Amino acid sequence: MPIPPTHEADDTKGQVTSGASVLAAGSKPLQSFKPLSNICESFCGLHLYPNDNKRQIISYHYCSVLDEDRRQCLVYDSNSQNAKLIAVEYIISQKLFETLDDNEKKYWHSHKYECESGLLVQTSKALVPEMVAKNAEIPSLQTLVNTYGKTTQLWPVDDNGCCSSQIPAGPPQILVAFTADGQVNQEMLRRRDEAMKISTVEKRKEREGRVQGNRVVEGADQWITRGKAWQVYDHGDRGIVEARQ
Template sequence: MSISPTHAADDSKDQITSVTAVLSAGGTPLQSFKPLAGICEAWCGLHLYPNDMKRQVISYHYCSMLDEDRRQCLVYDSNCEHAKLIAVEYIISQKLFESLDENEKKFWHSHKYECESGMLVQVAKSMVPEMVVGAAEIPALQNLCNTYGKTIQLWPVDDQGTCSSKVPCGPPQILASFTADDQVRPEMLEKRDKAMGIETEKKRQERQGHVQGNPPAEGADQWFVKGKAWQIYDQGDRGVVEQ
């Protein structure tokens, strides 16, 4: 899938008029932001398009808990003030995943590999020591390891993993998570590690023997397990795969 060219993307990048700034700042004391107050987790990981594996994106997740079985996450392309909201991800427990019908399961991916491999990391404040972050990550990752995600990408990426179009073009798309070492583009992982000042391989070593997930439940990761690489716009109203 192609996306709009980049030439128009930077016309007003990071530019905010005085009127816009005043409206933004002035409304804050008067308005309620209760749904955002529930955000209690910040993670950085990578997603890929299952029908085009070279298209991969670094994703910053800010998640709130609905209950023991459900999380919901706003996904951005960076952790900066003017980051683009590029996707949403819903995360559910294995118990809830196994209750889904077979057609619905194909939209969901497992988190076992992400958690164990070091690919999923917490987004910490700059002054927090890495040792403290690493210790906090372990129990949080073990809690996530046996969950399943449904990621709906709203802002498409180009071949460099950048949301370079001025607006989110095209239909929403389902993204997947990685399930093996040879799937991620090394330059994408290096870019993420450099931005966060971490080493994925070191994270992996720290988690050995401490973060361990169940084998992914049957029905998840169908793009990889069954080789059914599809997208929403290919499959009709409900995304039903023809047998």
């Protein structure tokens, strides 16, 4: 499907007027941000488009726990202060996923491979000792390894793996997770590891026998298991937006 233009307008890129900055700073102490205060987990992973697996992106997830069966995550293109909110991911337990009908399951992906392989990593503050961070990561990932995610991309990804357009153009898109070796763009993975000062290879070794998931439930990852790359398509002047293979 056509990819919308991804140029950034240089005249306003990254600019915030002094008036807007002062207004934001003055308003913050007066307002409530309760839903955001519930965010308690942060992870960095990679997503791809099921209908075009060459389009991949590094994604930073900030998640809150609704209950034992449900999480919800705000997904950004970086961990910087001016990062773009590019997607939303809902995460559910295996128990809840098994209750979905087959038509709904087609939108969901498993987390087994990315948790076991080292692709999904927990982020931590710079001053947290490495050993403390490692010990905290294992139980978090063991909790996630048997979960399922539904990710809606709001900001289009260009061919370079970036959300470089000025606005989130086009319809929402379905994103999925990796399920096997050989799928991830190695250059993108190298950039992610370099930015986080980690090694995915070492992460995988650390998790052997410690992070281990159940067999993926039938109906998840249909883009690869059944060759059904479901996506949202916009037919433009026909006035139709639909999800189809």
